[in-house]
Amino acid sequence: MKAPLPDNEAQRLAQLLNYNILDTATETAYDDLALLAAHICETPVSLVSLVDRDRQWFKAKVGIEAEETHRDVAFCSHAILQPQDVLVVSDARQDPRFADNPLVTSDPNIRFYAGAPLVTPQGHAIGTLCAIDYKPRTPSPKQIEALEALSRQVVAQLELRLNVQDLSQEVKERRRVETALLQSEMQLRNKTRQLQRILRKLRQTQGQLIHAGKMSSLSQLVAGIAHEINNPLGFVASNLDCAQQYLEDILSLMEGYRQTYPSPPPVLQEQIEDIELDYLLEDFPKLFSSMKTGTHRIKDIVNSLRNFARLDEKEYKSVDLHVGLDNTLEFLQHRLQAQPHRPEIKVVKRYGQLPLVSCYAAQLNQVFQYLLLNAIEALDRANDPKMTKEETVVRFPQIRIVTELIDSDWVRITIGDNGFGMSEALQERIFEPFFTTKPVGQGMGLGLSTSYQIVTQKHQGELKCRSIPGRGTAFFVKIPICQKGVGLIAHPKL
Structure with missing residues (x-):
């Protein structure tokens, strides 16, 4: 049925x-x-x-x-x-x-x-x-009862199996959600990194704009100062030659008078003694010579300043890096001299045989200035009694400049000091825009970041820092001798 x-x-x-x-x-x-x-x-x-x-x-x-x-x-x-x-x-x-x-x-x-x-x-x-x-x-009744109990256990197994399936599905769903969350987190991280890169780029751009504005103002200031100094300097220099000739004529005439009239009247003899005529006749030529040396020195400083700045020159040219380094040192000479809190900074130069290097001369000079100023300020801090103890003062401050030809395509300029050095944490951030270890108001943190941009982006080179706490810091500028695809203008000096 x-x-x-x-x-x-x-x-x-x-x-x-x-x-x-x-x-x-x-x-x-x-x-x-x-x-x-x-x-x-x-x-x-x-x-x-x-x-x-x-x-x-x-x-x-x-x-x-x-x-x-x-x-x-x-x-x-x-x-x-x-x-x-x-x-x-x-x-x-x-x-x-x-x-x-x-x-x-x-x-x-x-x-x-x-x-x-x-x-x-x-x-x-x-x-x-x-x-x-x-x-x-x-x-038997017991067998029937046992059979019923076992049937309930079968159903319990079915329910358990169903719950396990549901749990497995829930686990899969959770894994799916976790995977989606991880993907979202990765996307968020990527977006965050992208935004951080954009922010760094904006900060770099802002720093470069500020730097460009400062350099533009400095260019105008340098041009004005050079013009204002050159005019009176030329007048003084040209008249010194005439004045020296007049002086020689007067001294010659006076010598003739002394030989003709060896015994002047008492009144003149007293005046001669009062003005120490013999000493005056001996020292006056030296005084003119010192004045001429001073005018030449001023002229050299102005020329070094103009050679260093060249802020209106943006062309790419072949230059002698050693001239640019020497001009920069000349421009910073007053910072190297002895100060009340430290002795004179000795500059040790080890120049190698370098060919003319194709570069943006004005910008590379700025890099040299920033690196040398950084070394000078490090040595200033190393001798500042407010920041150091007597036993830790750098008693013989020194800056080393080494140039070398690495191979047929690259040159390297090393600028180092024997100051206190930096920790690894500071070295990792040293090229960040607006990062500075100086007290508030004494620096914007743009010098080294701008130098990094000039070397790495404008010249496709490398700028690295190596520092050992207690022994000093060195910056390594590595640039190609010639960059492909850039027109060159021959120029022997920076």
Whole structure:
């Protein structure tokens, strides 16, 4: 007799499919429950059977090889109709529902069946845990009770499996969300780095604009000063030559008078003694010579200043780097002289044999100035009694300038001092725009950052710093002798 469909067939099938267990591989937990049912009921066959729309499929089995049977011949189709009770068929041949069932009349010749429905927490019977024998028998109440308990354990396993699946899905979803968050975080970091690069670029641009404004003002100031100094300087220099000639003529005339009138009147003799004429005649030429030396010195300073600045010259030219270094040193000579708190800074020059180097002369001179000023200020701080102890003062301050030809394509200029040096943390930030170790109001932190831009970007070179605390700091400027693709103007001096 074919079993009718349960009243809740649609909901029952939905619940079964929700467990996602049909046609899955064997699992030890279900096999163990089927084995226990066979032992307790003392039957050769036991099954965990799930009733699908057209079949009953065996999740676990003991004593048979079949994987499934059609639902129309399944004993379990009848068992799920009474979800509250165990269906017991003591002798299938004597039961009109199963007497003509092919599973009874032919192989495997089922005679005994006891099936406990698998009832879900929602009240749907989706299958059975059943015990089967090939001979009639009547189960004991304890066997029925054990079969019911084992069926509840099957359902518990199904719920656990479902929860594990849900948990696995939740884990997958969390991993997906974590992956998305990590990707978002990486994108945010990339955006942050990009914004930081833009910010650094803006700060560099701002620094360069400020520096350009200062250099433009300095250019005008230098031009004005040079013009104002050169005019009176030329007048003084040209008149000194005439004055010297007049002096020589007067002195010659006076010598003639002394020889002609060796005994002047007492009044003149007294005046001669008062003015110390002999000393005056000896010292006056020296005084003129000193005045001429001073005018030449002023002229050299003005020329060095103009050669150093060249702020209106932007062309790329071949120059002698040594001349640029010497002009810069000349311009900074007053800073190297002895100060109240420190002795004179000695400059040690070790110039190598360098060819003419193609560069932006004015800008490279600015780099030399910044690096030399940095060394001078480091030595000033190393001798400042407010910042140092007597036993740590640098008593013989020194700046070393080394130039060398690295190979046929590159030259290197090293400018170092024997001051206190810097820590690694400071060295990492030394080229950052607006970073300075000077007290507030004594520096904007643009010199070294501007130098870095000039060397690395304008000249495709390298600017590095190496410092050892307690021993000093050195800056290394490495630039190519000639850059490809840039037109050159021959120019022997910076």
